[in-house]
Structures are given as structure tokens and as C-alpha cells.
Amino acid sequence: MNETIAFIGAGNMARSLIGGLIADGWNEDALWAADPDPHQRDAVSQRWTGVHATDDNAAAIAHAQVLVLAVKPQVLGEVCRSLAAQVQERHPLVVSIAAGVRGADIERWLGGHLPVVRCMPNTPALVGSGATGLAANPHVSDEQRDLAESILRAVGLAVWLDDEAQLDAVTALSGSGPAYGFLFIEALEDAAVELGLPRETARLLALQTVFGAAKLALESDEDAATLRTRVTSRGGTTEQALAQLESGGLRELMLRALTAARDRSHALADQLGRD
Ligand SMILES: NC(=O)C1=CN([C@@H]2O[C@H](COP(=O)(O)OP(=O)(O)OC[C@H]3O[C@@H](n4cnc5c(N)ncnc54)[C@H](O)[C@@H]3O)[C@@H](O)[C@H]2O)C=CC1
Numbered sequence: 001m002n003e004t005i006a007f008i009g010a011g012n013m014a015r016s017l018i019g020g021l022i023a024d025g026w027n028e029d030a031l032w033a034a035d036p037d038p039h040q041r042d043a044v045s046q047r048w049t050g051v052h053a054t055d056d057n058a059a060a061i062a063h064a065q066v067l068v069l070a071v072k073p074q075v076l077g078e079v080c081r082s083l084a085a086q087v088q089e090r091h092p093l094v095v096s097i098a099a100g101v102r103g104a105d106i107e108r109w110l111g112g113h114l115p116v117v118r119c120m121p122n123t124p125a126l127v128g129s130g131a132t133g134l135a136a137n138p139h140v141s142d143e144q145r146d147l148a149e150s151i152l153r154a155v156g157l158a159v160w161l162d163d164e165a166q167l168d169a170v171t172a173l174s175g176s177g178p179a180y181g182f183l184f185i186e187a188l189e190d191a192a193v194e195l196g197l198p199r200e201t202a203r204l205l206a207l208q209t210v211f212g213a214a215k216l217a218l219e220s221d222e223d224a225a226t227l228r229t230r231v232t233s234r235g236g237t238t239e240q241a242l243a244q245l246e247s248g249g250l251r252e253l254m255l256r257a258l259t260a261a262r263d264r265s266h267a268l269a270d271q272l273g274r275d
């Protein structure tokens, strides 16, 4: 028997989590998804007929042991205040997936003294390959910590952080990271088409290559740098390509990209925390 989870907001990330949980065997009947947008509700109920989709946040929360806050950061304060009375009465475990909103602000908006786990998942959760960083406030019990972990672990890797502030960096790395991966795949594919490969052939080879590299690195005892040298024959082809990527500043560019995302997460927290 699974705990009942109410998702407030049924958009991209909520559906990625819902799909991952169901694929892992979570009972559809134990999942609620509340969203004012009928298209978002349809996207849930057409795909998972047993999940309760509703436009009524209060109805979703009414039986939930876990509340997953999955609305945009900019509306989270207003949404939390509208839920505060019911949340104080029921005292569920609150899990926020919002980028750049501090757990302390969420707790305050909900009326205080609540167990809040702030986490940063990513969309590959939909296929059971998510990566999530989590941080708990002092009101979270050991059982609730296990519960939050079991939910995120059902959809991929889950890693606890000692310091909530590290979630800004996690957001920059794995929260936003799937988009970097997709851009990299697009760039590989387009370059291969320029070199004369048919689009579909380029797409399949690019995807399988990125997937294969990640799988090999995950399953290997060796680090990525060592695995890279195994591909790079002296005087061979890879050496020529890597020289272009290094001289083009790929590492520095990656640092600038992650820094910009981390800073945005931090700035959002400062801005929204003033509400
Ligand atoms: N998309 C991603 O890759 C990731 C997103 N996140 C976080 O997840 C949260 C949601 O992001 P997405 O799913 O991408 O956005 P989204 O726009 O797809 O979903 C948000 C949903 O909230 C609904 N909503 C608005 N007001 C509401 C209310 N009062 N009550 C209930 N629902 C309401 C909207 O109709 C919308 O369907 C954000 O805070 C984001 O920072 C976290 C990790 C990754």
C-alpha cells in the first residue's frame, strides 16, 4: 500500500515524476494531480487513467500524506498561502521541487513548523533515470526522510545534501542538465548531417553514443578522463576533435553556463523570499 501523494501543479516535472512512480509500481489510485489548466489535467488522465486529476487543490490534499509542490517558483508563495490552513490541519510531509525557493520560505508561507524537503529532480525521472538532490529541514522525521527518498529513488538516483544552499549548484548541474545533454545531441546530429550522413542515421548514432558513454562511465570503476584516453589513439581521429573542443573553450564555457544557472537559482531565492 503506497502513501498518497498530492501533486500541486501537473506540468512537465510533475508528470515526469508521476510517470516514473507508476512505471516503478506505485499505485495510480494513490496519486492526485491538481492543476487549474484543463490541458494539463487531460495530459495526466489520458495517460494514467487511475490517477486522480482535479482542479481543486484542497481535494487533492485531503487524503495525502505527501504534498509535492510542483508549480512555477513565481507562483509558489501565493499557492502556499492558499493551502496554509489545510496543511496546518493535516500536517503532511511537504516536498518542493521548485527551483530557487528556500525551504524556510515555503515553511513560512505554509504557516510554520512543518516538515519540508526541498529537492531538485530532473525530467529523465519519467523513464526511471532521474537525478535528484534533496535537503530536509529539522522538522522532517527519519521516517519522512525515508519516505521522501523512496519517492525520488523510485524514479532514479537520489542524493542527500548536508547544506540546502548546495541545491543551487545541483539545479545548475542536474536540474537543468538534461537540456545541456539535448543541446549537445542536437549539435552532434547537425554536425554529422553537415558531414553527409542521413538525418535519421545521424540522430540514432548521436543518441546511442551519448547514452553508451554515460552507461559505460556509470558502470566503470574508471573516471571519465581515463575512459576518454581509451578512445583517444595517439595520432588518431579523436585527438583532432578533442583539440578543437579544448581550444574552443568547452570547459570554460561549461563553467560559465553552470555559474549562470546557479546564480539565477540564488537570485530567485532572494527575490521570492522577500514576499
Ligand atoms: N521542467 C524541469 O525540467 C524541472 C522543473 N523543476 C521545477 O518544477 C516546477 C514546475 O516546473 P514545470 O513542470 O517545468 O512547469 P509547468 O509550467 O510545466 O507546470 C507548472 C504547472 O503548475 C500549474 N499551476 C499554476 N498555478 C497553480 C495553482 N494555483 N495550483 C495548482 N497548479 C497550478 C500550471 O497550470 C502548470 O501546469 C518549477 O518550480 C520548476 O522550477 C524542477 C526540476 C526540473
Ligand SMILES: O=C(O)[C@@H]1CCC=N1
Binding pocket: 099, 171, 175, 176
Ligand atoms: O529551468 C528551470 O528553471 C527549471 C529548473 C531546473 C530545470 N528547469
